[in-house]
Amino acid sequence: MAARPASSPTATAAALRVVAVAYSGGRDSLALLHATCRAAQSLGVQVVALHIHHNLLPEADVWLRQAQARCRRWRARGWPLSLRWARLDGAPAPGDSIEAWARAGRHAALQRLAREAGATLLLLAHHRRDQAETVLLQALRGGGPAGMAAMPAEALRDGLVWARPWLDRPRAAIEAYGRQHRLRPVDDPSNDDQRLARNRLRAQLWPALSQAFPEAEAALALAARRAHEADAALAELAQLDLAACVSADGALRVPVWRQLSTARQTNALRAWCRAQAGRGASEPLVQRLLSEMPGGSMAEGAVKAKTTGCWPAGEGRQLRLYRGELRWCHNADPLTTALPGELLLDLSEPGLWPVPLWGGHFEVRDAPEGLPAALLRHAILRPRSGGEQFQRAPRSLPRSLKKQYQAAGVPQADRHGPLLWADEQLCFVPGLGIDARAVRQAALHGQPCRQLTWHATPPTASR
Numbered sequence: 186m187a188a189r190p191a192s193s194p195t196a197t198a199a200a201l202r203v204v205a206v207a208y209s210g211g212r213d214s215l216a217l218l219h220a221t222c223r224a225a226q227s228l229g230v231q232v233v234a235l236h237i238h239h240n241l242l243p244e245a246d247v248w249l250r251q252a253q254a255r256c257r258r259w260r261a262r263g264w265p266l267s268l269r270w271a272r273l274d275g276a277p278a279p280g281d282s283i284e285a286w287a288r289a290g291r292h293a294a295l296q297r298l299a300r301e302a303g304a305t306l307l308l309l310a311h312h313r314r315d316q317a318e319t320v321l322l323q324a325l326r327g328g329g330p331a332g333m334a335a336m337p338a339e340a341l342r343d344g345l346v347w348a349r350p351w352l353d354r355p356r357a358a359i360e361a362y363g364r365q366h367r368l369r370p371v372d373d374p375s376n377d378d379q380r381l382a383r384n385r386l387r388a389q390l391w392p393a394l395s396q397a398f399p400e401a402e403a404a405l406a407l408a409a410r411r412a413h414e415a416d417a418a419l420a421e422l423a424q425l426d427l428a429a430c431v432s433a434d435g436a437l438r439v440p441v442w443r444q445l446s447t448a449r450q451t452n453a454l455r456a457w458c459r460a461q462a463g464r465g466a467s468e469p470l471v472q473r474l475l476s477e478m479p480g481g482s483m484a485e486g487a488v489k490a491k492t493t494g495c496w497p498a499g500e501g502r503q504l505r506l507y508r509g510e511l512r513w514c515h516n517a518d519p520l521t522t523a524l525p526g527e528l529l530l531d532l533s534e535p536g537l538w539p540v541p542l543w544g545g546h547f548e549v550r551d552a553p554e555g556l557p558a559a560l561l562r563h564a565i566l567r568p569r570s571g572g573e574q575f576q577r578a579p580r581s582l583p584r585s586l587k588k589q590y591q592a593a594g595v596p597q598a599d600r601h602g603p604l605l606w607a608d609e610q611l612c613f614v615p616g617l618g619i620d621a622r623a624v625r626q627a628a629l630h631g632q633p634c635r636q637l638t639w640h641a642t643p644p645t646a647s648r
């Protein structure tokens with residue numbers, strides 16, 4: 186095999202001064218460092234080996250010393266090589282994945298060391314078998330095109346090109362290179378840890394798979410390339426679709442989005458979540474949004490499609506739908522300005538709920554009849570705008586607030602406070618109480634109900 190860095194780093198060598206190699210001391214990165222040094226010597230390029238001490242295993246000190254010794258020996262041969270290393274601080278939090286913690290720390294350290302060394306290119310020693318394994322692992326996690334695309338051959342991060350020049354080289358060829366040059370890698374005992382999915386796949390699945398399907402490594406690597414193309418095309422399509430259905434402040438305009446085909450809605454929704462939240466939305470959340478937002482399968486049967494809603498999104502965030510626009514919000518602050526002068530508020534639980542903007546608070550009580558708690562989860566507080574109709578009793582007629590206040594003899598001083606709306610209906614008016622059209626009985630309704638009182642003072646002052 187041509188066991189040298191593949192075309193991309195060689196082709197750009199004229200512009201390169203320093204190339205970095207992520208060097209763990211394992212078989213593959215040892216071979217890559219060796220091949221890079223040989224190529225660099227004739228090209229007049231400096232090589233810097235970057236070694237990360239994860240601070241997780243006692244062997245890590247020995248590996249660092251071996252890396253230092255090897256680089257000294259190779260430099261003594263006249264190779265243009267130096268070593269930079271870093272030790273990771275801290276430890277994964279209880280319950281966190283050790284692998285994910287180590288990967289994140291390693292990547293940050295490699296990026297920093299490469300920058301300090303003046304390198305613009307960083308080489309990693311992943312090969313075709315690593316790529317094939319990644320495709321399988323992603324498939325086993327239910328991954329989509331982005332996951333199945335596995336590792337990119339090149340990616341630009343903060344001015345540094347992360348490249349995997351051997352991504353299309355068979356593992357067997359790299360092993361042969363190591364044997365040919367009598368390279369002796371370190372032995373990492375964590376590679377035998379069967380708690381890690383990749384290690385289980387290597388030990389238990391791969392031998393049987395490659396025996397039954399000798400071309401599995403090449404075929405899975407090809408599948409990754411095709412998934413990468415599909416993913417890139419889907420990303421472009423999402424950009425085109427979102428250009429039409431995202432407002433200037435980043436909200437998803439649901440009625441416009443619903444005009445897309447179902448497949449394009451799903452694709453655009455995932456891309457919008459990634460762009461807005463900085464991470465992908467979970468698959469259950471995507472499916473809920475698709476079916477529960479207006480125009481979806483769950484909303485279709487409803488007498489009137491919901492125009493407000495709220496979906497928990499994890500990590501202290503939620504998605505809020507208001508007036509046909511969907512937004513990512515933090516749930517830490519229960520009050521969110523929806524439109525000027527309006528507030529979205531969850532009043533579903535009994536208790537005292539301050540509303541500083543109005544200088545008072547709601548008292549919410551459990552009751553056999555009243556407003557359904559589920560309705561109050563998405564309460565909207567609005568000032569009076571004129572023209573609102575309120576119905577005081579089940580068999581009476583809705584009438585203007587002014588008339589109802591007069592009929593009930595509510596003094597002017599008790600008429601201040603926010604009107605409470607939910608699901609586009611007026612539900613509660615300070616001084617008048619709950620609108621009869623919104624009242625439900627818990628026993629008949631099968632859901633808890635709440636009674637409300639508006640107090641024009643903060644909670645502590647009224648107690």
Ligand SMILES: Nc1ncnc2c1ncn2[C@@H]1O[C@H](COP(=O)(O)OP(=O)(O)OP(=O)(O)O)[C@@H](O)[C@H]1O
Nearest residue numbers: 207208209211212213214215235236237309310311
């Ligand atoms: N501790 C480390 N320091 C520097 N680079 C690392 C380190 N661990 C991994 N890398 C880089 O990431 C690549 C993939 O990591 P992975 O954990 O799959 O490999 P490895 O088992 O450490 O050994 P190798 O790929 O060298 O056989 C490595 O080939 C290497 O380029």
